[in-house]
Amino acid sequence: MKPFKHANKSIELIDNFLNTIDQGSLIFKEGVKNYLYGNRENFVDNLKTLSSLETDADIYRRKVENILYTQSLMPQLRGDIMRLLEEMDHIIDMAKKNLFQFDVEVPAIPPELNQDLVKLTELSCGAIESVVPAARAYFRNPEKVKEKIHRVYLYEKEADKLADSIKRRVFQELPIPRLSEKFHLRYFTLHIENLSDASEKVADVLSIMAIKRTT
C-alpha cells in the first residue's frame, strides 16, 4: 500500500541504524581488548569493520532524515527523532575515532592496567548496549523507555568511578617515569569513558522524548 511504503522503508532504516550502533559497540570492545593483548591483526580488522559500520550509520541516518522531511512524516516528532539519531550516531563516531587514536598514537599501556581498561570498556559499551533497546522501545512502546534507561545511568556511574580510579593509579601508584606517558594514559581513559557519557546524553534525550509521547 502506497501510504505505508515510505513508513515501512524508514522503519527498516531506523532498525538497521540501531543494529549498526549495537554492532559498533561490540566491535569497539573487541578492538580495545585486541590492542591491549597485542593482537595487532585482529585489532586492524576491528578498526576496518568499525569504520565501515560508522559509514553505514551515517548513510542510514541521512536516508531516514530524507524520507521524514520529503514525505512530511511525523511533522511534530521528526525533529526529536532526528536529534536522537544524531546523538546515537555521535556515539559510533566517537568509538571509531577512539580506535583510530589507538592505532595512530600507539599508547604504551602498562600490563597492570589491562584488566581495568577492559572493564572500563565493557562498562562504557554496556551503557551503549542498554541505550539501544531504550531507543527501540521509544518507537514502539514509549512507556518502557524509563525502565530501560536506568541501566544506562548505572553503567555511566560505574564507568566514571572506574575511570577515576585508573587515573589515580596512573598518577600516584604505577611506576611510569614520564609525565607525557601519564597524560597519554589519562587521555585514553577519558576517551573510553566519554562513550558512556555520550550514551547518558542519549538517555536524557530519550527520557524527555518518552515523556512527550506518554503524557
Next chain:
Amino acid sequence: MLYLILLSSGLLLGWSLGSNDAANIFGTAVGSRMISFRRAAWIASIFVVIGAVFQGRGASDTLTSLGEVDALGGAFTVALFAGFTVFIMTRSRLPVSTSQAVVGAIIGWTAFTGHETDYTVLTRIVSTWVSGPVLGLIFSAILYVLLRRILRRTQVHIIKQDTYIRIALIMAGAFGAYSLGANNIANVMGVFVPSAPDILLNFGLFSIDGVQILFLLGGLAIAVGIFTYSERVMQTIGKGILALTPEAALVVVLAQALVLFLFSSIRFSEMLVAIGLPPMPLVPVSSTQVVIGAVLGIGLIKGAREIKLKTLGGVALGWVITPVTAGIFTYFALFFVQNVFGLAVTSTPPEETVSVAEGIAELPAVETATRQFSMILPGLLITAMVAIILLVYLFFHQQKKRLQAENELLAHQNNYFNSQKAINELEINTIQMENTMLSNKLELKRQEYNNILMNISDQRQFLENLNNEIKSLVGEKDESKRDEKLKSLSSSIKQRMTFSREIDDFYGKIEQTHKDFIIKLTERFPELTEREKRLAILLRLNLASKEIATLMNISPKSVEIARYRLRKKLGVRERDNIKKFLEQI
C-alpha cells in the same frame, strides 16, 4: 434576482462559516502539514455540501419553530445582522458562535414583528449551548482513553502509527465536514427556509426540493469560504490553539464531528424516542465551542493541566453577549428595513404592523402547489459532460506531464552533451598547445643542429686552409716571406681562438634560461652595463674566475677587477658573498 440579492446575506454568513469553522476540522492536519491545504479544502467542501443537502433539515426546522421568519426582507435582515454581530465580536476578539448570533437575531425579529417566541424551543436551544461543549468533552475524553489503550496494546511503530493517524484524520475530517454541513447549514440558510421556492428537482436516484436547493447554495457558499479564506485560519489554528499531538487532534475532530452529527441527525433522534428516551434536540451548535470542550476533555484525561478557566469564562460570556447583541442589532435594523427601505419583514403581520411593499411580501407565497421538474435527463447530460471534460483534462494533463518529463530529459541530455563537448574542446586545445610546444622545440633543436653542422664545416674549411698554407710553406726558401706568412697564420689562428660566435650562442642560451633574473636585475639596478649583467649571470652560475675569463675573453685579473666594480654597483658589502646575493634576486 431580488431573491438572490436578499439571499446574499445568508451566503455571506456561509462564506464566513466556511472560512472560520473549516479550520476546526482540518486545522491541525493542515497546520502541521500532514495533508495539503488543497486536498483538505476539496474534502471539506464536498462533504460540507453533501451534509448540508442531505441532513441539514433537522436543525433548521428547530430554528424555524423558534420563529418562522416568513418574509425575505426579514430573513435578509436576520442573517445580515447575525453575520454583522459575528464580525464585530470576532474583531473584538470575543468568543463567538454563529448559531448563538442567529438565535439572538431571530428573537430580535420575533420581538419586532410581535410574533410569539416559543420558549420551550428556546430553552432546548440554549441547553444545547451548554450540552454541546459538554458532550464534546465527554466524547473526546472517552475516545482519547480508547485510542491510547489501542495504541498501547498494538505497539505499532511510531512512523506507521503516524500514517494510520494521517489516514484517520482525513476520514474524520470528511465526517466532520459532513456533520458541519448538516448541523450548521441551519445557521446560514435556516431563516430563509420559510421563504424557500416550492420546487422539486428529480435526479432519478434522488430528488432535492426547494429547501435542499437553498442548502446546496449555502453549502457552496461555505465551500467558497473554505477555498478563499480558511487557509490562513487553518495555519493559525493548527500552529496555535490546536497545536495538539496528532492523536489528540484526531480525537478532537472525531468528537466534534460526532456531536454535530448527533445534533443534526433526525434518525438518531427517532432511535432515541423508539427506545423510550427523550429525543435529541436538533439544533445548530457552535463547532468552535465543541472543539474547546473536546480539548478540555483531553486535558482532563492528561491531568487537568491544560484547562484554562479564562477560556471557559469567555465561552460562558459568549452565551449571553452574542444573542443579546444580535437581537438588539436585528431589532433596530428591522425597524430601518421596514420603515426606511420599505421592505416587508413578515408576511403574517400582527395588526399594528404595516406592510409597505406588498409586491415583495407576496413573492414567496405566489404558488402553493409544488412545481416538479424532471432532472434525470439534464442530470445525465451534465454528468456525461463533466466526465468527458474530466477525461479530456486528464488526457491533456497526462500529455503535458509526459512532454514536461521528455523535455526535462532532453534538457538533461543536452547539458550532458554540452559539458562533454566542452571537455573535448579543452582536451583538443591542450593537445594542440602541446603539439605547438613540441614543434617549437623541434625547430630550436633543428637550428642547433644546423649551427653545429655549420660550425663543423666552418672549422673544417678553416683547418683545410691552414693545412694548405702550411703545405705551401714547407718548400719555401725565402725566410722573410716564410716568416711573414707564419705571422699571418698565427694572427688568423689567434683571431679564431676568440670563439666569438660560440660565446654569443652560449650567452643567448643563458639569457633565455635566466630571463626572469635579468629582468629583475635590470629593474633593481638599471645603471648596470651589458658586460656587467653577463658577469652577474656567470657569477650566479657559480663559475670560477678562470672560466669567466675564458668566456669573457679577458684575463682572470680583469675578472677580479670587474667583479669588484659590480660589487660596488650592487651595493654588496665586503663581508657578504656576492654569489649568494645574486642567487637571492
